[in-house]
Amino acid sequence: MSIGITAIGALPRNHVALKNPAKFFESVADLAAEIFAPFFSSARIADDHALLQLFPNASEVSISLADDGAVELEATTSPVGAGYHMLVAVLIEGIQKQLGVQWSEVSDETDFYQSKNDQAVREAFIGWSRALANSLLSHEVDGVPGMAICMSVGERFEHPAAYITPFGPATSVDMRFRADSDVAAGAWMPWMDPAPDARTILTAAKSLMWCGVVWRPVDPDDAPDAELAPHRAMMQALDLLEAAYELDPELDYPWHEWLELLECADEERDIIPTVDARAAATPEPDEPIGYRRHDMTILLPFNASITVPGELTHMLTEEAWLAAGGSCSIHITPFSSSDDSERPETAAAMLDEAWEAFMSDFEGEEIGEPFNFIGNECAGRARHRVAPPDEPEDAGAADDDGGPTYLTQGIVAVPGSFLYCTLMYTDESEREWAERCFKSIQLRRSGGDAVTGDQ
Secondary structure, three states: OOOEEEEEEEOOOOOHHHOOHHHHHHHHHHHHHHHOOOOOOEEEEOOOEEEEEOOOOOOOEEEEEOOOOEEEEEEEOOOOOHHHHHHHHHHHHHHHHHHOOEEEEEEEOOOHHHHOOHHHHHHHHHHHHHHHHHHHHHOOOOOOOOEEOOOOOOEEEOOOOOEEEOOEEEOHHHHHHHHHOHHHHHHHOOOOOOOOOHHHHHHHHHHHHHHOOOOOOOOOOOOOOOOHHHHHHHHHHHHHHHHHHHHOOOOOOOHHHHHHHHHHHOOOOOOHHHHHHHHHOOOOOOOOOOHHHOEEEEEEOOOEEEEEEOOOEEEEOOOOEEEEEOOEEEEEEEEEOOOHHHOOOOHHHHHHHHHHHHHOOOOOEEOOOOEEEEOOOOEEEEEEEEOOOOHHHHHOOOOOOOOOOEEEEEEEEEOOEEEEEEEEEOOHHHHHHHHHHHHOOEEOOOOOOOOEOOO
16 A cells, blocks of 8 residues: 556657657656755666666655657655645656656646645545554554565564664554544654754664664775765765754754764764764663664565675675675675586485586585575575685785685585575684574475475
């Protein structure tokens, strides 16, 4: 259940944008950045569409342009709020007035685009929030924490709260208040008035701190492409915190986490003495902001998932999935049988076949005990070792201090496919983490149900 706006239209024939779609999407992004400042953070532009991040952790707004000039925009505006919804309507009107798109149909679930009735759209969002809370309470399962609410697909945070939301964790008591009260239901969403206020800006900053920030100094050498999003989240959170403070210095700011962000960013900012003093005068929180202070489970694009420390950043290449952060990295490559008629019929047989092909030349000093594990339908096996002196550089994860590099390498298999996994770390004490991480891998048969590699 969600609230949103869909607009369908077209560019006039012979419009210049039809010869240069990229320029059209850039113009849309520029307009969005102007309307949604200071919340706008990114535009991902492809050949025939663009995805715009207008508010932290909101669903990206998509706009597409076909060869014949057809244009379609889709925006989900819950759970950010009524004010955000109204400004998306302003963006749609701006695209028509400034970029020449003629909308033939605009479907607005609150009717705001046609009526411009502020109160009606607020009531629609409050009703949505209360209905969502009632639905969650009616389906609540005792003892099962961490239910994700309005969170992006692909990452699941392992946080002890009952509910995980873009604006922080919530308890069952919080959800009951929202189900029973218009005030509580509206207060949960950060942007309910047409113009964003200091609270809206502060909540946007906290949303980035909860979901996007990795709570460590960001090192571009870890995984350069993957570090862009966390670094951007950190910098934007700092900018938003300052913007909110300038509007209203009396709000309840997360002083300790703000100071930690400043230390991680290692930037000189005029506000540092103020944040330092306020943090010193404020008790430390029992549970600091940041889902990524805990483990997180990531859905991999090849019928698998893995649970890793939240401080890791990750990226997908054409051949493998990579994660890195601090002193460790993970490299997972998928393989599948080319001939179904000859593929092993069991996970164990597939594992044995892949092990012989990939692990027979296992070099370096083996340490500890190798381990096997059997899941529902999959099987895994791995070994720990110290890499030969010349291997880390070739593997792309050399220890800058010249110390040894430790590896946990192995295979997780189901009939017909397997994952070749390498975990690298520079402290031997992290071997326990590496084994736990390896055993967390879940692998599914193609078109089948999820299976787990844990015992």
